[in-house]
Amino acid sequence: MSEGHKTPPELVDYIIKVGIDKATKPLFKLMLLGIFGGAFIALGGAGNIISSSTLVKTDPGLAKFLGAAVFPVGLILVVTLGAELFTSNCLLSLAYVNKKITLIQVIRNLVIVYLFNYVGSFIVAYITVKGGSFNPDSLNYLQDMATHKVHASACSLVIKGILCNVLVCGAVIQSYTSRDTIGKLVGAWLPIMLFVLIGYDHSIANMFYLTATKLVNPSLFGISSILYNLFYVTIGNILGALAIGLPLYFSYYKKLDN
Template identity: 40%
Template sequence: MSKAFLSPGEIAEATIATGVKKANHSTVNMIILGILAGLFISIGGHADITIMQTFTDIDIGITKFLGGAVFPVGLLLVVVAGGELFTGNCLMTMALVDKKITLNQMLKNWSLVYLGNFIGSIIFAASLVFAGAYKLGGPMAETALTIATGKMSASVAQIIVKGIYANILVCLAVWLAYGAQDIASKTIAMWFPVMTFVMLGFEHSIANMFFLPLAKFLGFEVSWAQMWLHNIIPATIGNIIGGGIVIPLLYYIVYILPQRKADIKSKSRA
């Protein structure tokens, strides 16, 4: 009988193996899969706005909960259907520390996937506005503008901190998905961490590549430079700290490092 799920130590090994696979994707595949992931996350963001605009006047807690409840469809599509998401790929640092990939390989993946994520996000945001999904003065547009206002109102330091916690939860969602052995289990495992980060208002750099340009296309007064320097880049820094340092490195110390030390001792005795 096959196992229903992996142990934390086995998930750590699977994370390293996945990092190696990601590092060896071709340039074209990284960009294509990055564009798809940007599109998928943006679909989750669009669903979030759609349900939030319906419940805005009822209760803010319920509104955030329901918006968060639909947003995880984006990560589900990335992990199960296939996509390369920068924030999830921050876990590649575990393969780097284990010397299975090089720094150049990881940075190449991060850069190309990040670019692809932005392309996918911006295309989806622009196409929605073109298609009339967000009519100026309507509840959808007003909700999108409110979200953007909140994101641009926070300080850079606040955005970095929120970015740390956002990607701790996103990478834990991916971590749990690696441990699940069927699609239903992966769906449940990912849904709650992602729903929680959205509900709590944390900052996800790729999601913000959809929310902020969407608002700009709707007339929100913010320059591209302000958007990047005040929000997306600080969120990215926080995401790297949370998903590229806190989760993979601490779990590496706990689950992988002792095994590697034991392997070295075993080889020296032989």
Template identity: 35%
Template sequence: AVLSPAEVYRATLEGAAYKVAAPLPKLVLMGIASGMYIGLGFSTCALVGGNLSPEFRKAQPGAFAALYSLIGFPLGLVLIVFCGGDLFTGDCFSSLVAAMEGKISVLAGLRLLIVSYWSNLVGCLLMVGLFDGGAIYPGRDHYLIHLAEAKCSLGWGVVVVRGILANMLVCLAVWLATAARDAGGKIVGIYLPIMSFTSIGLEHSIANMFIVPMGMVQGADVSVGRWIYANQIPATIGNWIGGAIMVGLLSAGIFGSPGARAWAAWERGVAGTRQRLRECTSADRRRSVGNVQ
């Protein structure tokens, strides 16, 4: 059994209200934990699928993308959902719809986004330190370095659009996980969109908080300034648009009270237009009859 889309929408509102009401230290810890989970998930796929040979990656890009996305990265969101984390990209969706529905204030939604973003960063950087301290990547870092450099070599517009698509899939993964009522269903619901996101090669601002700094530690030719300007800022903008507008605004229009009010106004407008047309038609007929007489 699964929740209906309307029930998922209502559960999203309740989740946002719960986070806003949580004490700040708890919210920070939830965000830090989520950043750590993202680092664990990415490292799993980078150290397994990413260590397929560069020759194979170039000769069989489709097969490489499939193998790379199959292993590891969905783990990050699975841990966040099952362990009760707070991820910025999911908050882009939930904070907007909760504010539109009056469940939280706009300022409370903005606070949620700011706290989750910076606490996610702390969690990601903590994992960078742990992986570096454990000497996990040396000798197995060729794809990580390639990916960090590639992410910071794209144009702003490209990163923004990839960020939009990335967070559409992430928010839809959370939607499916919320709809499922058992652990297996939640895992499958998360796995499919995140596998799609990873194999396509999109831009997730929180994942990049781990990927690029970890690559820099391993010797990627990227400066902090270049990372922030060329990747982190446009990816964040794209992620907000993807979560808030492409998923949030659409779901509010379909399942929420803002949509219901808009459709009611539309129906009133259509009814009024029909009434005016009938009145105009009747007036024309009366004039025609008068002219004939």
């Protein structure tokens, strides 16, 4: 066992143990921690909008970089405070493949967390919009971003959802790897910053962006457009978690047994 970090076999074993804990968590805890998870990601999204919009007209590249640098605060809060987040909870697939939990337990966790992530994101969207946190530039930037998201093709949304959650789950896994707080922060920060910078799609973040836009300008697009985006991005996010989680499991789990 390494002093500073977990080895890959230790890491896979830890992910399985975390999955068992999440799958057996009582309903009330899942609901409450799901709300926190959605709220934390939404706060990161709000920070992204506010920081990016200040420079988007004069220096779009720097504006995007600043937004990408701020957004990871949301996931850092999820990781350090133990909130429940749908995208990273898709790693429960490792515990399922290992036959430590049932498919029903996986579905129960993901459905409950997904729904209450939305509750958390809605609360932050409502407070942010109605509380006047966005200036005119921020509102324009938010609406432009949301419009682009609801008009993207299904194929594009799935692909961006896959790549997004490869990085999100990679960030969470890296936070598990480190045994110290600074290592966890850095390990989680950089992959999340990268997915925002590239422009990939995160279902829970999109809940915030699209809901906030709907509150600002109800006539810009309909509820069906929000559901369209979330459906395909969510599929991509699930596939992304499988794409990074299962290869890790099949590469390293037996080594731990040996």
